[in-house]
Amino acid sequence: MKRIHPNRLTQTALLAAIALGVWYLESLLPPFTAVPGVKPGLANCLTLYALYTLGRKEAAGVLTVRVLLAAVLAGGMGSFLYSAAGGLLCLLVMLCVKLPPQQMWVTSVFGAIAHNAGQLTVAALLMRTAVVFVYLPHLLIAAILAGTLTGLTAQFAYFRLHKYTKEG
C-alpha cells in the first residue's frame, strides 16, 4: 500500500477538523424555513476545497470523517442516515462533475442538488411514503442558493489560499 505523504495527510486532517467545527456551528443556527432540510451546508466548502487542492480520496476522507464524527458527537441514528446519504451522493456527483476551478460553484450546486435529493429519498424511505417529494421544489431552490454560496466560498478560498499550501 502506497504511503500517504505527511503533508497531504495533515492537510486532509486539518480540513476534516475545520469541517466538523463548521458543521457544529451551523447546527446551532435556528431553522431557516418550516421545510425540513433547508440549511447552508457550509461544511461542504471544506470537502470541495479538499477535492480541488488535494484530490478525490482526500475529499472523500474529509467527508467521511466529518459525517462519522458528527454522528458520534451530536446526532442520532436518524440524522446520521440523512447526512450520510446526502453527503455520499453529493460527493459522487462532485467527483463526476468536477469542472475547472473557475466553475467550482457550479460543481457545488450539482453536489447540493444531489445532497438534497439523497436526503429526500431517505425521508421517503423512513416515512414509507412518496408524499415528502412535495418538498422537492423547495429543496431545489435551497440547493441552488446554498450550493452557489458554499461553492463561491470554496472558490475564493482556492484562488487565495492554494498557492500557500501547495506541496514543495
Place this chain on the structure above:
Amino acid sequence: MKRSTVIYIIVFAFMLIGCGILVLASDHNGSGATATVYLDGEIVAVVDLNTVTETWTLAVGGNTVEFSPGHVRMLDACCPDGLCVRQGYASVGKPVICLPNRVMLVISGPADTGVDAVAG
C-alpha cells in the same frame, strides 16, 4: 466570463423560477376536504374536515394534531426544532410532515364518503 458559465447561470435561474412557481402554486386553501393522519406510513385517522364543528386534538406518536372546522395542523411536537408546528395548517398539495416522529397530515380533495370521523 466563459460561455458555459453563462449557460449554467441561465439554467439555474430557470430552475429557481420554475421551482418558485411550483412552491407558490402548491399553496392552496385547504378548507372543506378530508384529512388523513399517518404514522410510520400507516393511516391512523381519517377525518372529514367539513364535519368538524369544534376543535379537538389527537395524540399521534409524540405529536398533537389539532382538528378545527375546515382545518388541521400540528399543535405540538416533542422534537427539538418543531418544524411541523411552524408549517401551520395543512392544505391540498401542502401536507404537514414531521420527519423525526414520522407523522404526516395529508389533505385530499372534498370528501365523498359521508363518514363523519373514523379512527382506525
